Structures are given as structure tokens and as C-alpha cells.
Amino acid sequence: MSKEKLSSQEIIDIVATKASVSKRASEEFLKVMISTIEEALLAGDTVKIKNFGTFKLHWNEPRKSVNVQTGETIILSGYYKVNFTPDANLRDLVNEPFGHLEAVQLEGETIEQPVQKEVEPIDPLRTLNEQASEIKDILAEIMNFQPNRQKSEIKDETEVALPEEVLENNEDEIPHQEHEKTIQISDNKIDEVFINVKEEPIVEEVQLIEAVIDNEVEAEIPETIESDFEPEIKDEETFSPVFVPKKKKSKVWIWILVGILIVAGVSSVGLYYLYPPAKDKITVFKKAFFKNTREQLLNFSDWLNSKPQKKEIPVTIVIPKDTTAVDSISEEEEVLPVDSLQVLFDNPRNYSEIIATETIHSGSRLTVMAKKYYGLKDFWVYIYEANREKINDPDKIPSGTIIYIPKLDSRLIDKNNQRCIDKAKELRDLYVKKVLKND
């Protein structure tokens, strides 16, 4: 923004040249304008100026603050502030450079939001995971612990039992068993033997034992595997469905958009070739298309139907022109007399001629006099205007005061004309307010 600042003097000059009045008059006007606005604001009123804005008083509550130097808390007293709200018209005019911009809803946020939601359901899963891993650790510890103990047993047992059971077994087999620390699932000696058999088919003679043990081992192994790995599998299952459908959805939308665009392109190109002379129509049609494809399709069919009626369109345009012309003429005719009345209202009234004089006594009212001389009590304001020097308060006129009843233009006190009554009421409001202010 340019820092250029205009003073009130420059405004006065510009207004003076614009309205072709003297600078003094313009200055006087501006002064009065500002003082009037100020007075109204000081009286607690709001001031609204057409096409400009609204001035309003706003009360700022007292608040606590800290003295920067001493650190003491001080209380800033409340104060009134003048709030100015520009008129919608002015607001838009000033904001024209940015007027085309509109608030944009950020796409990313709609995704981020569900992500935040996902975090919460994940938490229990995570705890499950942690629990699972804990259980795993504990199990592993138990396993590590058990084989050690068992192996010591096994050593004893194998030394004793193996020779008994499998006499033809090589002596090498036993050291093998001891070296293999990967053997975890083993509750008894036979298990170990079985695993040995599986991994290193050295002991061929043990096949018989293997067949017997198979059932038992199979029953045990699945249990441990399940307890260790099931949670992880579950996690994968729950994660994948959350993310996958989204991708699918967005893809679907992209495809729909692409489809619409293709339809639009094809139809517009087709139109262009079908009706090359009707370019304007097509551009209009195109604009309509981008607003709404469905509407566009309707428009298209409408347009096809209405094409033969093309010649009628200018006719329909002409008709409103005629009516507006007629309207403006009739309005002008109406406006003329109104204006003369307005001039009568606006100009200060001249009370040189007097039809009668009245002396105030207790019980006499200006309104009664107005009714008597002008036919309507609302016109008492003119009597008041004529005798303003003598009357301080139109409600309290000291008795004995001589009141002059002025001669008024008959158009001004036309009791059948609502405008005259409105004018009188307006004047009354003005005077009543003034009296209140003086008090």
C-alpha cells in the first residue's frame, strides 16, 4: 500500500471542485459532518453513512497489565473505541485486487483427519504387540531355561536310556543333540530326538519313534506358534484394509473426472463441427457445461429444440426495452411534482405572514391550534418554528405567551398527502430531540 496520506484539507479541495461549491462551503460542510458524527457517537448512537460504512462505539473492558520497568501489575481502565465497519460496497471495491480469491479447503487435511483417528485404534494393537513380544521374551526365557535343565537331564538319561532303547544308535548322536541350541520346543527327551531326526536324518532307526511322537509334537507346536505370531498377523490384516480402500476411492474419483472431461471434450468438439456458424452459442454452452454436466446436457437438448426459434429471441429482448422506456417516462412524470414538494420541504420556511395570534393559557396546546388553523394536529411544528424565539420547550409554554400563527403554503399542509405528514413528524422528532439535548 502506498503510504500517501491525504489530509482533510485535500479532501475539502477535491469535494469543492467535484460539487462545484466554494472551498469555504466545502470546509464548513466537512466540519459539520465530522462534528455531527462525533456528537452522535458521544451520545452513544451509531452512525450509518450510505455507501461508506457504520461508526459504532465499542467498549473495551478494563484489563490487567504489567509495568515493564517495575513489574507491578497495573489495571488499564476500560475505554470506548470507535469501530468502523465499511459498507459491503466499499469493502468489495477496496478488496478488488484480491476479490477473485476464495477460501480453499485443503485436500490434505481431509486425509490427515482420518489418520489421526487411526492412531487411536492402533494404540491397543500396539499394546497387544508389546504384550505379545513380552510374552515371546518370557517364553523364550522359559525355553532357554528349560532346555538347559532338560539337557542336563537328557545327558543323564541319554547316557542311560539311549543305549537301552536304541542300541544301534551311533555314539555321535548325543553330542549332536547337545550342540544344537536351536532346539526350543522340547518337553521330553523324545521330542529332541524327533527334531534331530527331522533336521539331520542321521538316526534312521528312530523313524519308528518319530511316527509315534508326531501326534504329540504337532499338538504342541501349533499352540506356541499361534501365541507368538498371531498378533502380528492380525496387525497386518487390520492395517491393510484401512489404507487400501482410500487409494481405490481416489482412483475411482480420478477415473470419474477423466470420464467427464472426455465426454465434455467430445461433445464440445462434435458441436463445433456440427454447427460451426453458431460459435457464440457454443461458447455459452461450454460455459454452462463446466458449471454442471447434467444441466449442460439439459441445455444441450433445450438448445437443439429451441434452435428453430432463434429468430424470436431478439423480439423478446425488444419487448422489455419498450416496457422500461414506458416505465421511465411514467416515473419521470411522477417525479416532477414530488421534486417541487421536496424543494418546499428542504428550503427554510418563511414566516412573514401571520393569519392570527393566540394567547397561551392553561390547557392550550400547539397541536390544538394546528388542528384549528391547518386541519391536522401534526402540523404544530410549523407554529413552533415561527415562534421559536419565544418557546423553549413546546411542551411547556408559559401562559400569557402570544403565539403567531403563520400563513403556510397550502401544499405544505395538505393533510391528504402522506409526505406532508411525514415531513411534519420528521421535524417533530428533530425538535423533540433538540429540546431533550438542551435539558
Place this chain on the structure above:
Amino acid sequence: MNHKELIAAMAAKMNAPKSVIEDLLEKTVSTCNELLVEGKSIGFQSFGNFEVRKKDERLSVHPATQIRTLVPPKLVVNFKQSNILKDKLKELPHNE
């Protein structure tokens, strides 16, 4: 106090016809508007300053729906009361 009342009050003060006042007021307002549109600021002595300020674009988050919206930058008319007017307003009693 609306536009009409302001004109009426001013006409009564200046002892001039309302039509003249209305015309002058309209001219003044249009002058001010034009100047503000040009980005210039106007200072009325003893009353206050009108100036155009630029509000930068910002992100606003709807507290209930969490939808974030990018609000575009805009130019706004700002009025700052003068110290003279402020002092006058200070004397105004506050009644709630």
C-alpha cells in the same frame, strides 16, 4: 442514526436544504471511497484516520470438524480514532 437522520441533523445545523447536504455528503463519500480504493489513507483531523490494510492469507481450522481452510489475503479499510476523539470518549461514562 442512519443516513437520513445524519442528513437531517446536518441540514438543521448548517441551515441549508437537505438536498444540498445530501449531494455534498455523497460527493465526500465517493471521494473518500475512490482514494481508499487507490490505497491511499485519509486523515481527518480531530476525528481519525482511514487507511487500507492488507491482511495476509492464513490457515483456519474449524474447531469442530478440524477442516483446515486457506483463507486468501484481503485488503480492508481500517479506521483509527485520533487522540482528540479518544480523549473525548474517555470522559464518556460507561454504563452497562
